[in-house]
Amino acid sequence: MLRVLSTEWLKIRRKMIWFLIVLGPAGVVGLQAANYGLRYDYLMKRYAADPWGSLIDNVALLTVPTLFIGLAILASMTAGIEHQTNAWKQTLALPVKKSHVFLAKFALAMLLLFVSCSVLAVGTVLLGATLGFNPADAPYGLLLERSFYPYLAVMPFIALQTWLSVTMNNQAVPLTVGIVGTVFSMFASRFEDWMPYKWAYLQNAADNPLYSVLPGVALGLVVIGVGLLEFVRKDVK
Structure with a gap:
């Protein structure tokens, strides 16, 4: 499994x-930089009681749709390497299990998004420091929660997009699913707590972010399991 994953890393090296991976979080931080730059005095007065917490929350609002479109593009690009070169038969002819190939694609998408979320966390701190906030006063627990909990909550969609991207030669289909999901996610906070698209906002009746993260991880494992079984049984062209 590790050898297969290392091979996947080599494929995306250049x-x-x-x-x-950098563009997504940079775009989110950049939009909030523009927001604060244009309305600095107003926002400083409005968020005077908790400037760091308010900045982190504002960044988090843009993080969710960025995650949805980002995971769709990443899954498509990593799987598209084989589709574009018609290399699936060669890849699966190697002395590796088909399940390892599939899981490596999923793990690669997860790792890449983790890197992106890490860049987002660092960028948020840098933005706050640029705005004149004291980094020592930053609520780093809240920052990590808002940066990485949504990433865990969207695990079902990472699994779904990996499944679709790997098994479909026409990447227009999984990308369309991802784009529609991104648009839908912008309004998902209005729906009931059981709606998976809402979990990334970490909003629920219990007011406990873990109640959104845990179902996301659980459903993600189910989706990746179903996708794995379908991939192993299917003849990939």
Whole structure:
């Protein structure tokens, strides 16, 4: 499994994927930088009681749709390497299990998104420092929660997009699913707590973020399990 995953890393070494990994969080932080830059005095007065917490919450609002579109693009790009070169038969002809190949694609998407979320956390701190906030006063627990909990909560969609991207030659289909999901996620906070698209906002009746994260991880494991079984049984062209 580790050998397969290391091979996947080599495949993306000189790809545009790394640019996208940084572009997503940079875009989120940049939009909030513009927001604060244009309305600095107003926002400082409004959030005077908790400037750091308010900044982190504002960044988190943009993080959710960025995660949804980002995971769709990443899953498609990592799987598209084989589709574009018609290399699936060669890949699966190697002395590796089909399950390891599938799980490596999923693990790669998870790792790349983890890197992106880490860049987001660092960028948020840098933005706050630029705005004149004292980094020593930053609520780092809240920062890590808002940066990484949504990432865990969208695990079902990472699994779904990996499944679709790996098994479909036409990447327009999984990308369309991802785009529609991104648009839907912008309004998901209005729906009931059972709606998976809402989990990334960490909002629920219990007011406990873990109640959104745990169902996300559980459903993600189910989806990746179903996708794995389907991939192993299917003849990939």
